[in-house]
Amino acid sequence: MIQLPAAFSAKMKRILQGEYEDYLACFDDERLYGLRVNEGKISVEEFLEICPFELRKIPWIHNGFFYDGESVSPAKHPYYHAGLYYLQEPSAMTPASRLPIEAGDKVLDLCAAPGGKATELGAKLKRTGMLVANDISNSRAKGLLKNIEVFGIGNVLVLSEEPGHLIEFFPHFFDKILIDAPCSGEGMFRKDPKMIKAWSEESPEFFAGLQRGILAQALAMLKPEGMLLYSTCTFDERENEQMIEELLIAHPSLSLKNITPNYEGFTNGFVTLTKTEMPEIAKSVRIFPHKMAGEGHFLALLEKKEESRPLSYEEATYQGKLPVEAKEFLDLLGISFDKSRLSLQKERLFYMPEGVPRLKGLRFLRSGLLLGECKKNRFEPSQALAMYLKKEEYPFVLDLSATDERVLRYLKGETIAAPELSEKGYYLVCVDGYPLGWGKLVNRMLKNKYLPGWRMSC
Structure with a gap:
């Protein structure tokens, strides 16, 4: 049972009156997790076609969705690193x-x-x-x-x-x-109970x-x-x-x-x-x-x-x-x-x-x-x-599928093989058409130019 400060409870009873018990009951509900589509890169409709995890619509946010934060980790998917969405309450x-x-x-x-x-x-x-x-x-x-x-x-x-x-x-x-x-x-008391102690x-x-x-x-x-x-x-x-x-x-x-x-x-x-x-x-x-x-x-x-x-x-x-x-x-x-x-x-x-x-x-x-x-x-x-950039705004592109093992290797900062490329120089590395960063081709190997501070640790 949640323990709220007495002064806070008294205030909420005054504000909510007959709804106070309903407010207390919401603390028994599970925490909610949200994902907001970046419409600067992709439309909602296009994102839903490629989204790899189950979503439910947030009814008052046209580009917002609930996801099950206990079973999926959207922050670990390459689409997150491509900037296709933001995770937000x-x-x-x-x-x-x-x-x-x-x-x-x-x-x-x-x-x-x-x-x-x-x-x-x-x-x-x-x-x-x-x-x-x-x-x-x-x-x-x-x-x-x-x-x-x-x-x-x-x-x-x-x-x-x-x-x-x-x-x-x-x-x-x-x-x-x-x-x-x-x-x-x-x-935010329900989302983060530590804030109750700080109040x-x-x-x-x-x-x-x-x-x-x-x-x-x-x-x-x-x-x-x-x-x-x-x-x-x-x-x-x-x-x-x-x-x-x-x-x-x-x-x-x-x-x-x-x-x-x-x-x-x-x-x-x-x-x-x-x-x-x-x-x-x-x-x-x-x-x-x-x-x-x-x-x-x-x-x-x-x-x-x-x-x-x-x-x-x-x-x-x-x-x-x-x-x-x-x-x-x-x-x-x-x-x-x-x-x-x-x-x-x-x-x-x-x-x-x-x-x-x-x-x-x-x-x-x-x-x-x-x-x-x-x-x-x-x-x-x-x-x-x-x-x-958008993929079509640069002429030299290595576009990898999200299931290609080279995507995670690239995001970790590794050099990756690129036998499909021939002309040396800078390539825009993409996942399913959405840019992740740069690589520089030398002898069919792509030297990793992904920003070191952004690289995945595992």
Whole structure:
């Protein structure tokens, strides 16, 4: 029997009233495991045709599925390393799915690690616009960068900064912002019982202070007519309804939008939990684990309406002589790069997102798509470029079946035999048509160029 803190139980009885016993009963249910298809690489229909394990549809996420985490290990399959899907708790898929991304949008994920929401936002941009993914923790931001690169997202800046420091670089800059805020985590008690021990009665008030500051900083970076989606994985009204109520009172230019598409399991935000009984709060959404097949969440979608202000940044342009080896390699590709957006930083060649501001003074892990390194008399393409490309965008390909034993050997970093290849040079290694990385052919043997830090250990 689960042991919940007395203060937490009393709060949940007040919030849920007659549904409290149903909430308690959900702790006896098994943990849920979710998989979200990367539509930047493959359609849902195409993925279902090749998926090697049994899935059940998550009804409120169009590209989301349940899987049996006790019997299958999707993270060990080559398709995971090809970036065809992300493993994520089902309710946690909701915020990014409900932020209406359009082609060309400049999008900020302000608290982005480990990348579950940022990878979906990047996939929805479909190589257009710009994704800025930030996390204040440098160690967590490194994992974020890997997930973004595995997903093949190139129009990206990955930063590790205090949100307040970003304002001078991105004032009134973003069309869409997602804040999956640090919170007291009450909605995750069933998934991770260790969070119960970490909880205290003071936790919600502490996190509300953090959230208040993050929201104020994010609003300074949101364009007029822009939209901000705020989410938490907690139940406390101080972090949810009252946080949004406070924001709407302080900023008359903001309005709450309905979260669409609606789902029958969603619960409207509780007007009765606000201090002023603000009716607009009902447009926010609560997710309760006894009403849906997922953990606890809160979402609110805000739109900003005010007069435009001039932006204080200058668009960067990247001009100069491109090393001939890099030019020859890029000319092989079935896609063209705008030369004004190429940036050679020492030996490393990047393709910058369109309209990126000058970044001097920011702590970032990645600025744009790393295309490769220009070394003496040669160009070495990057792992990030391999994941960005589609099979048909590079002329030299080794496409292996997922059942070919060479796939796992490649993912472990081994040299593999390639008797079917003849022309020496770089090959894009694929699994069932989806890129994994590079190999360099010498005497019918493919020297492994898979990124060492990504290699499978067993």
